Amino acid sequence: MSDARGVHSVRDLTIDAARLGSRLAELGAIGATGDGGCARLALTDEDRAGRDLVVTWMHDLGLDVRVDGIGNVVATRPGTEPGPPVMCGSHIDTVATGGIFDGNLGVLSGLEVLETLERAGVATRRPLAVAFFTDEEGSRFSPDMLGSLVYAGGMGVEGAHDIVGIDGRRLGDELARIGYLGSTPCPGQAPYAYVELHIEQGPVLERHGEVIGAVTGVQGISWQELTFEGQFNHAGTTPMAYRHDAGFAVAAVAVAARRIAAELGGHQVATVGKIGLRPDLVNVVAGHAACTVDLRNTDEAVLQEAEALLADEVSCIAAAEGLSVARRELARFAPVEFDQRIVDLVESTAREHGHSVRRLPSGAGHDAQMLARMCPSGMIFVPSVGGVSHNPAERTLPEHVEAGANVLLHMLVRLADEDLVGR
Numbered sequence: 001m002s003d004a005r006g007v008h009s010v011r012d013l014t015i016d017a018a019r020l021g022s023r024l025a026e027l028g029a030i031g032a033t034g035d036g037g038c039a040r041l042a043l044t045d046e047d048r049a050g051r052d053l054v055v056t057w058m059h060d061l062g063l064d065v066r067v068d069g070i071g072n073v074v075a076t077r078p079g080t081e082p083g084p085p086v087m088c089g090s091h092i093d094t095v096a097t098g099g100i101f102d103g104n105l106g107v108l109s110g111l112e113v114l115e116t117l118e119r120a121g122v123a124t125r126r127p128l129a130v131a132f133f134t135d136e137e138g139s140r141f142s143p144d145m146l147g148s149l150v151y152a153g154g155m156g157v158e159g160a161h162d163i164v165g166i167d168g169r170r171l172g173d174e175l176a177r178i179g180y181l182g183s184t185p186c187p188g189q190a191p192y193a194y195v196e197l198h199i200e201q202g203p204v205l206e207r208h209g210e211v212i213g214a215v216t217g218v219q220g221i222s223w224q225e226l227t228f229e230g231q232f233n234h235a236g237t238t239p240m241a242y243r244h245d246a247g248f249a250v251a252a253v254a255v256a257a258r259r260i261a262a263e264l265g266g267h268q269v270a271t272v273g274k275i276g277l278r279p280d281l282v283n284v285v286a287g288h289a290a291c292t293v294d295l296r297n298t299d300e301a302v303l304q305e306a307e308a309l310l311a312d313e314v315s316c317i318a319a320a321e322g323l324s325v326a327r328r329e330l331a332r333f334a335p336v337e338f339d340q341r342i343v344d345l346v347e348s349t350a351r352e353h354g355h356s357v358r359r360l361p362s363g364a365g366h367d368a369q370m371l372a373r374m375c376p377s378g379m380i381f382v383p384s385v386g387g388v389s390h391n392p393a394e395r396t397l398p399e400h401v402e403a404g405a406n407v408l409l410h411m412l413v414r415l416a417d418e419d420l421v422g423r
């Protein structure tokens with residue numbers, strides 16, 4: 001590590017918390033929802049504006065900025081030696097009730113680390129890269145983690161371009177419309193290692209009073225859309241025994257999903273987050289209804305059991321109400337374990353800097369689970385106030401933001417300078 005003022009000074013190097021905080025606020029103001037949150041669904045005009053702002057900051061820092069065929073943006077600071085970069089990053093697209101930290105923290109902290117090193121005149125052996133990946137949320141275009149999935153070679157870019165969103169728009173057309181249909185080939189270059197800083201989005205760290213989470217892995221994710229077809233009919237004249245009420249079916253699915261999660265217990269979660277009825281009028285029995293079901297578990301076998309139990313329930317509901325039902329898979333990813341050495345490094349770096357640390361799995365999906373297909377990957381969590389996320393009230397204390405970004409700084413430098421034999 002060549003450092004103008006000696007190796008010891010890098011150990012004491014810290015990020016500029018005020019600069020990071022003001023960038024989180026500035027990016028959070030794009031797509032602001034007026035209640036402290038922001039809405040920047042993937043490939044919308046708001047997403048474009050957020051992308052443009054972050055890319056401007058990347059250019060201002062003199063980074064080599066590349067956009068690939070799915071709109072992923074990777075900005076690289078050269079090392080003193082050639083070779084694959086140590087990469088950090090996350091996403092800057094949000095859900096409709098998004099906060100300003102989910103994803104944004106990892107991208108802006110990575111940018112902050114590179115700026116801190118640049119201003120301190122500290123070079124690293126390996127290049128350092130900070131990335132934001134397209135459509136991590138998957139809310140508009142499923143599956144989630146789509147950009148990093150394509151980056152890692154888990155889906156072809158042409159197939160991804162043909163995905164149709166919940167608003168009927170084609171992903172490739174939207175990518176071109178916002179000017180982020182890039183020319184850098186997919187899959188992307190495999191990094192030397194990948195580290196993602198992210199808010200926990202759950203209550204564990206706060207409940208136990210810890211500051212840093214050494215994330216052991218990501219739980220399995222199963223998203224599906226169920227569409228029921230029944231019979232439109234008059235709400236007043238149709239006797240209950242004569243109805244084929246698709247609206248009743250989606251409500252029954254929500255109740256069944258909740259009951260299955262309770263029966264399986266443990267980490268099992270189930271969510272019916274999206275329901276649509278047609279004609280969606282007070283005095284018409286819904287002849288058409290669609291809903292989504294999000295099932296997750298850290299244990300793949302139990303997740304499959306949850307899927308099977310739900311499938312049985314759906315068949316019974318449809319048969320009893322005289323409905324047809326169609327099922328469409330929206331996302332399906334098995335649980336992922338992170339590289340043990342990276343998890344250990346999160347823990348040791350946190351302790352070296354005096355932070356309490358806990359190992360825990362991630363309940364949310366993350367780009368790191370896709371990068372783990374191509375290089376040693378891991379995540380740093382910081383606490384979410386009240387365990388709340390995907391909510392305008394999403395918040396992480398400034399001192400925890402600073403702690404997480406400094407752990408990221410020292411992990412990236414360590415990985416960028418280690419001897420290959422040391423891996």
Ligand code: HGY
Pocket residue numbers: 136137138144145363364365366
């Ligand atoms: O759904 C998730 O876990 C993430 O927010 N994409």
Ligand code: MN
Pocket residue numbers: 091102103136198364365366
């Ligand atoms: Mn996220």
Ligand code: MN
Pocket residue numbers: 095102137364390
């Ligand atoms: Mn999210």
